[in-house]
Amino acid sequence: MSYDELYIKSAIRSIADWPEAGVIFRDVTTLFKDPKAMRMVCDAFVQRYMNQPITHIASIDARGFILGSVVAYQLNLPLILIRKKGKLPGDTISQDYSLEYGSAAIEIQTDALEPGAKVLVFDDLIATGGTVLAAISLIRKLGAEVHEVAALIDLPDLMGSQKIQDSNVPVYSLLAYEGL
Ligand SMILES: O=P(O)(O)OC[C@H]1O[C@H](OP(=O)(O)OP(=O)(O)O)[C@H](O)[C@@H]1O
Ligand SMILES: Nc1ncnc2[nH]cnc12
DSSP states (O other), X not given: OOOOHHHHHHTSEEEETOSSTTOXXXXXXXXXXXXXXXXXXXXXXXXXXXXXXXXXXXXXXXXXXXXXXXXXXXXXOOEEEEEETTOSOSSEEEXXXXXXXXXXXXXXXXXXXOTTOEXXXXXXXXXXXXXXXXXXXXXXXTTOEEEEEEEEEEOGGGTHHHHHHHTTOXXXXXXXXXXX
């Protein structure tokens, strides 16, 4: 099934100089408020992944949770949460990273995945790729394999999707914004 790229883009608001000067923030809250756009996006991902050998969906805190959970539900797959530091109870491993506007650390529970799991990583947006690369590192440390990274938006000029592909992980995004 195809999706209407222009319609989806029209549902995403762009805000200049937020959260800091020079960043054009791609605000998906307006997409989440638009059921037609949200359905188009989720259906496109479900269509792509319905017959692929994926065992788990790993979604990234916080915007990645929203799309990842819908797709996991539709595909009847287990949902794994990769969270900002200090939010997950029990045994965790942690990875520091930097992103387009700062630095942070994310964590995964050590019992979230078994060796051999084939994981689809889900986030809303790839900019520098720092966040997704940190998630890939955590998943690999647990002995699992990253099947692909899925994102609604890619900002290719920031080279994140290229860096992810250079680490031998395919990337699939529905939209790209040229420039920042
Ligand atoms: O490719 P990068 O340069 O790493 O940037 C992309 C990340 O930045 C945003 O998350 P943010 O940390 O702002 O968190 P949020 O989802 O909680 O808003 C976005 O949701 C991605 O996870
Ligand atoms: N330009 C941007 N818009 C929204 N989320 C982002 N995360 C990193 N860069 C971003």
